[in-house]
Amino acid sequence: MAITRILIANRGEIALRIHRAAHEMGIETVAVHSTADADAMHVRLADSAVCIGPPAAADSYLNIAAIISAAEITHADAIHPGYGFLSENAKFAEIVEAHNIAWIGPKPEHIRTMGDKVEAKRTAGALGLPLVPGSDGAIETTEEAKRVAAEIGYPVLVKAASGGGGRGMKVIPDEASLETLVSQAKSEAKAAFGDDTVYIEKYLANPRHIEFQIFGDGRGNAIHLGERDCSLQRRHQKVLEEAPSPVISPEERERMGGIVSKAMADMGYRGAGTIEFLWEDGKFYFIEMNTRLQVEHPVTEAITGLDLVREQIRIADGKPLSVTQDELRFSGHAIECRINAEDAFTFTPSPGEVTSYHAAGGMHVRVDSGLYAGYRIPPYYDSMIAKLIVYGRTREGCIMRLRRALEEMVIGGVKTSIPLHEALMQEPDFLNGDYSIKWLEEWLAKRQAD
Incomplete structure (x- = not known):
């Protein structure tokens, strides 16, 4: 039906x-x-x-x-x-x-498997995805933690199995601090998620966060829709995303895309999903899978021309994938700015009445937002109030269009993160695509110090 x-x-x-x-x-x-x-x-x-x-x-x-x-x-x-x-x-x-x-959405068993980070890592390895070196599963004792850390080499990262958003995560620089930091991570995990299970991975010094969008029909067919670079983060929360990544070649995209789509086909995956990787020195390392639509899905839509929500509905309705891998074409460049109701640089929340609102417009400019003049932003939920998505034939052209769109965007009555994005558009490192998951926090710290 x-x-x-x-x-x-x-x-x-x-x-x-x-x-x-x-x-x-x-x-x-x-x-x-x-x-x-x-x-x-x-x-x-x-x-x-x-x-x-x-x-x-x-x-x-x-x-x-x-x-x-x-x-x-x-x-x-x-x-x-x-x-x-x-x-x-x-x-x-x-x-x-x-x-x-x-x-x-996906089959419940796949949501459950990928929602447990230890089980997700085990499953990803069995499906042939490249893993970050680390423990095979949960760490039960301090002695086990020390053995794993010694094998893969310090620094290491202890992470909550049920976690997210950086909670229950600690960088361990050496053996002397291991016991204390593992204990802290377990306590944080228990408080945040009701589960103190943790595992250990090699700590990558300066990686990028690159993720692949996939779709499966639940019948053994799957495709990938290319990658997104989500490395501009603050406290493990994404601030800006772009597709394609400035550092991934078409050959590498095809190679890794083939690996992830085959893994999802073998899994019998249904619907939309995102395979997230850390990328450093030309190598990918699986970190987790999100079994849902992502906030940043519009940049993938922009470079593929495929409506991801429409595709989700079609697949849930028992229909096949609307395109094959061979039919997909990647074209141009897209960037998404997450606009939050908060001070642009102190990040203090700023709920309240929107006294005036004008969405940026023009060719290849999209605003996803429920705002309107007179709307009162409630203080109870996530602070993101809009997404500004811009497309260009080239990355340079996309950035120029994004600068113009940010100038045009008006949200009155509350503070927003628009000034942060305007500042980022002037930064040489961003313009050159030369940034990692640590770059934004280091840039913000330097800005505050100056």
């Missing part, structure tokens, strides 16, 4: 993005929202809307029972989780499917 009505289990720009794709396919949408989001743009535009709880995410966007109830009363026959919230919750996916509602 074809999908006719999608419940969007998310908020903000991604909820609006899903609504637009659905309507272009002739599919109705249901918006669920907290009381804080009653006036949100996706709620206004959806065919129907259901309030599922108070502002706190735990009582609304993470409330599985309320979301399923909303789907039942609106007769939604599919649920799209977006990113964040419940998008990588295998239990939620299972519950959705148990209610005979189509889950617009």
Whole structure:
């Protein structure tokens, strides 16, 4: 049975993005929202809307029972989780499917496998993906940690198996500090994720963060849509992404793309996914897989011409991939700036009323945002309020267009990160594509010192 009505289990720009794709396919949408989001743009535009709880995410966007109830009363026959919230919750996916509602996402067992970083690394190795040297699984004792660290050489990195966002992660410079830092990592992991399982990897001194977008049909067919460079990060949070990466050759893209797409085909993967790597000295090292749509998916759409959300819906509806690998063409360059409601350089949150709003426009300029003049940005959720995506035939042309678009973008009444992006567009290292995952924090520290 074809999908006719999608419940969007998310908020903000991604909820609006899903609504637009659905309507272009002739599919109705249901918006669920907290009381804080009653006036949100996706709620206004959806065919129907259901309030599922108070502002706190735990009582609304993470409330599985309320979301399923909303789907039942609106007769939604599919649920799209977006990113964040419940998008990588295998239990939620299972519950959705148990209610005979189509889950617009990967198979629950793949979400569960890749959500456990130890199991994900083991699976990735079995599928032939290149790994960072480290422990085969969880580290149980200090003696085991010391043995692994001695084998791969200091410095090493201890990471939470259930973690993300840098929590439960510590760099261990030498054996003398190992026991203390492993203990701290386990405590952080327990507090943040309810799981103190940790593992150890070789610490790469100055890598880039490069990820490959993949799609599978769940029947043993998979394709890759090229790579994105997400190395501009602060506290392990991405700030700006571009595709393709300035350091990856077409030959390397084809080689690594072939490896990741074969791995996903062998896995029988269904839907959208992202294989994330650290890249240093010409070598890729698998770090994790995200079993969902990524915030930065528009840069891939820009260089391939493929609507990723539309593709997700098609695959969840039992249709085959709309393109083959041979039919895909990579063209030009795209950059995405994440625009947050915060001070551009102190990063202090800045919720409040948007007194004026003008989205940048012009050829090959896209703004994904639910903002409008008079909208009040709530203080309860992630601070990202817009994404500015610009495409150019060349990287240099893309940067010039992005500079102009940033000048044009107006968000009044709150502080935003636009000035940060404007400053980055003048930096020689960025202009030359010469940056790593450490570059932005070092640049910010130097700027504050000056």
